[in-house]
Amino acid sequence: xxxxxxxxxxxxxxxxxxxxxxxxxxxxxxxxxxxxxxxxxxxxxxxxxxxxxxxxxxxxxxxxxxxxxxxxxxxxxxxxxxxxxxxxxxxxxxxxxxxxxxxxxxxxxxxxxxxxxxxxxxxxxxxxxxxxxxxxxxxxxxxxxxxxxxxxxxxxxxxxxxxxxxxxxxxxxxxxxxxxxxxxxxxxxxxxxxxxxxxxxxxxxxxxxxxxxxxxxxxxxxxxxxxxxxxxxxxxxxxxxxxxxxxxxxxxxxxxxxxxxxxxxxxxxxxxxxxxxxxxxxxxxxxxxxxxxxxxxxxxxxxxxxxxxxxxxxxxxxxxxxxxxxxxxxxxxxxxxxxxxxxxxxxxxxxxxxxxxxxxxxxxxxxxxxxxxxxxxxxxxxxxxxxxxxxxxxxxxxxxxxxxxxxxxxxxxxxxxxxxxxxxxxxx
Numbered sequence: 001x002x003x004x005x006x007x008x009x010x011x012x013x014x015x016x017x018x019x020x021x022x023x024x025x026x027x028x029x030x031x032x033x034x035x036x037x038x039x040x041x042x043x044x045x046x047x048x049x050x051x052x053x054x055x056x057x058x059x060x061x062x063x064x065x066x067x068x069x070x071x072x073x074x075x076x077x078x079x080x081x082x083x084x085x086x087x088x089x090x091x092x093x094x095x096x097x098x099x100x101x102x103x104x105x106x107x108x109x110x111x112x113x114x115x116x117x118x119x120x121x122x123x124x125x126x127x128x129x130x131x132x133x134x135x136x137x138x139x140x141x142x143x144x145x146x147x148x149x150x151x152x153x154x155x156x157x158x159x160x161x162x163x164x165x166x167x168x169x170x171x172x173x174x175x176x177x178x179x180x181x182x183x184x185x186x187x188x189x190x191x192x193x194x195x196x197x198x199x200x201x202x203x204x205x206x207x208x209x210x211x212x213x214x215x216x217x218x219x220x221x222x223x224x225x226x227x228x229x230x231x232x233x234x235x236x237x238x239x240x241x242x243x244x245x246x247x248x249x250x251x252x253x254x255x256x257x258x259x260x261x262x263x264x265x266x267x268x269x270x271x272x273x274x275x276x277x278x279x280x281x282x283x284x285x286x287x288x289x290x291x292x293x294x295x296x297x298x299x300x301x302x303x304x305x306x307x308x309x310x311x312x313x314x315x316x317x318x319x320x321x322x323x324x325x326x327x328x329x330x331x332x333x334x335x336x337x338x339x340x341x342x343x344x345x346x347x348x349x350x351x352x353x354x355x356x357x358x359x360x361x362x363x364x365x366x367x368x369x370x371x372x373x374x375x376x377x378x379x380x381x382x383x384x385x386x387x388x389x390x391x392x393x394x395x396x397x398x399x400x401x402x403x404x405x406x407x408x409x410x411x412x413x414x415x416x417x418x419x420x421x422x423x424x425x426x427x428x
Contacts, residue, residue, distance in 0.1 A: 003327040004120035004204035005041040006361055010130075013114045014069065015062040016392035018103035020115070023063070025050055025361060028379035028398045037351055037377050039359040041121040043146070047380050048350050051372060052365040052394075053413055054384035055422035059392035060365035061212065063384060064332040068210050069100065070116050073133070074202055077188035080181050100133060105390040113139050120204055127201055129187065131156075136183040143170070143187060143201070153197065156186055169197035208328045209318045213311060213336040223279075226317040227251045235316045242309045245285045247296060252280045311337035315346075323349060326358025334364035335371070344371060369413035376409055385419035 005025075012020040025046040027038050038045045054060045076097055103109040117130035125147040132140040141156035141164075155165040159182035166174050173190045180186045190198035225231065232251055240246045283301040286293045302310055315331070322329040335343045343366075349355045350362040364371075372381060379398035386392045395418040397409065413420060 002122070002200055002203045002207060003325045003358075003360075004122050004207070005046055005326075005359070006208065006328045006363070007041070007044060007046060007119040007121055007126060008117070009066050009070075009119075010117045011066050011115060013102050013109050013112050014066065014116070015101050016059040016103065016386060016390060017062065017394075018106065018109055018391045019393070021063075021392070021394040023050075023052075023382065023394060024119075025363070027377070028396070031377060031379055031398050033377045034375050036353075037375070037380065041359070042124045042126045044121070044126070046121075046361070047377065048356065048359065048361055049347055050361075050363045050380050050382065051376075052363065052382045052384060053367070053369070053420045054365070054392075055386070055420065056367075058384045058386045058420075060384055061332050062392075063394070064210055064212070064330050064365060066116065067118070067205075067208055067330060070118055071206050071208070071210075073100075073116075073131075073185060074188045074191070074205065077184040078192040080184045099136065103391070115140075118205060120201070122200060122204055129201065129205075131185060138183065138185060141186055154186060159183075161186075170195060173198070207325075208330065209322055210330040210332075211315060211318050212332040213315065213338070214333055223253045226321060227253055227279075231317075231320060234320065235313065238316060239309060239313060242312065243285070243305065247284045247286050249284070249301065250282045252282075254278045254280075308337040308339070312342070319346065319349070322360045322362075323356055324358070326360050328361045328363070331362065331364040334366050335368045340368060340370055343368065347371060369410045372409050372413070374408075378409065381409055381413075383413075383418040383420040 007026055008022065008024040010020060010022045011017050027045045027047055029045075037049065038047055040046075052060055052063055079097070100114045102112075102114060111134075113132040113134040115130065115132045117128065119126060119128045121127075125145050128142070128144045128146070130140075130142050131138055137159040138156065139159060141154060142152070143154035144150055144152050145168075151168060153166070153168050153170045157163045161177050161180045164177050164180065164186050166177065170190060173186075173193070173195050176189070176193055177186065179193075180189050187198050187202060191202040232249060236246065236249050239249070281301045283299055283305075284296045285299055287295045287297055299305075301313070305313075318329055321327065331346075334346065338346075347362065347364075350360060377398075378400070379396060381397040383395050383397065384392055385395070397412060397417060400412070400417065
């Protein structure tokens, strides 16, 4: 698995983010605080953990969706090739060709393109990738790399493939750039056609794990690793803290290959090979007789366990995959369904060098100010706030002009720093 470090993301005219917002894990070098919470990647020092606070409806979930939207557009672009329109009819691709959600509450943004950018570090090289889309057309695309000096790899100035400039490791894609349609990202098409540079970058972006703890979705990156005997034993040990009667869990993964017709009106009767993956979980619990263990009984894990335990279990494959591979995990509402102490334990896993030897990163949105403590850096804490006309902005607590000795981060959140708390809902 190709894992990258996330340095920055940005967007404009996306959902509540009408104007440009910039998020970075790069430390504020003016803040000489708790260097153990950071690590070196390429030319930069990055935070291991970042917190994003905000009131209900401020845009925290859409912040997490920035990465998901970049991943969706990279995945959708290759489907514009060949029989892509027929592939879009398959259930697995439902909604993948949806238009980008723009800022809805000002007509000036209807004709304004949406822009996304992401900065990742692979080995010691920093890659910056950005693109702008209006409707379904790609207006602009740029990929640069920085190792000692900055070099342009891809530059696109219009939807037309003739206005795509390729250099260095992407130069050998020159003979294929005519396959890039107006609505397709060039980097994604180069990835599909196995350009090594494009494969590394796109795979690294797609391997960033994003999980919504309100509606967690069980999909392991690699089930052979995520549900191996060793890993399942770790899950059982963690879950037993919540359910002491649990004696073990058995996870079975089955795959079935089948042919899927592209569409009913296809006279050539073309088909694609699909794989259906089924996950089943059997859990065993002890039964007591006068305080003595008597027998074991099997229960339906998802039906009979508490919602919090199920959410914890759903998170575990993402958590361990990220820690073991040194990747990036984005958790929307980390405390949802979890006790505060458990949520803080998850944060500590990323801050501790022993449990996080590969410098994996955690970015979490939250309502809980008690997640941060006296050892939290000010540049680890971000706040999303929304104004009276629905525009959301993103600010960093380290931008507050206060000395470290006089600031309590938890209190700053509680005191509504940057407008992170909601207005009273039920006051006349």
